Amino acid sequence: MTQKYPLLTAVWEQNRIRIMVIVILLLFVVGAYAGQRWIVEPNLLALRTEQTRLQQHVRQRQMEFANSGVPVSAAEQIAKNLQQFNRLIPSQTDFSAFLGELFDWSGQAGLEIHQISYQPKHEKKTGFLRYGLSFSVKGDYSQVKKFIHLLENAQRILLIEKISLVESSTGKKGRHKVDLRIELTTYFQEGSA
Template structure:
């Protein structure tokens, strides 16, 4: 406490010895130095902003995404649907490719059941195929996916598995596919 009082006294005595005009000049010099330091810092910030703005101006304008295309009309959707269907006259060829895919995947296809029908509302033919399949579980799934890729107008309606015993590597499966076919390609009238 004593020290603080001594320092305070010394400070008052030193200030009392200073000439008031000299003190005013020193205060103005200190304020000017502070203002100059502030102005220099503000100038540096402005120069950085200016350089960033020039860099942004040199860069190409961002490409605007094209507006999304208009959704297809119902007639276009219907035309695409019918274009994706198979031809009824090619059913035998489609069945041969199905059996060839089964052989490629090492599966034994038993004699299947086939049923053809006509849907008047949709104006298309359906050809339902029930196949008993025997082979490895993974090979059956590979065959199913390959068949759906090879025949894009087919649907997998049912697939059921049965195994005689846990240790048996062979699985028996019942596979039901439906082929959607047109009499002639194009939109039916």
């Protein structure tokens, strides 16, 4: 081989170490390419596919969350709570409707309200009208209990401030009649229609 290719032989003998380094580097580059092509790229493709699937899942969950009506942030939760609170405090013009509800609740319990005293008061701190109401009813203990239950489950802000029960007489079938004296407080928005 030395006689056929004298130039190659001369280069080999003078640069043997350099040529070996170049060959080793070429083998390293080919090995790295092969490793990337057959090991890294399939794993990378699998990871990208998994990432895309997870991103789609996250987007879907975000859409479900947004469509569920659940507030996304604390500020939205506070705004929602304030709106709900304001719905519980009706306009002052609804006071007569509230009195009608009181009479309906007493009727559902089998009781009768004969007279209601009320005193409106403007709350400077909140801007609401505070109505203190007092009245009495007479009936069986079970009727009184049902009436109080209806008051407690009202869909408005209604505070039972004071209750007094006094046994008044024995009614039909030996049942004891009870006089219920009750003081309530409720709130209305002043001047809103």
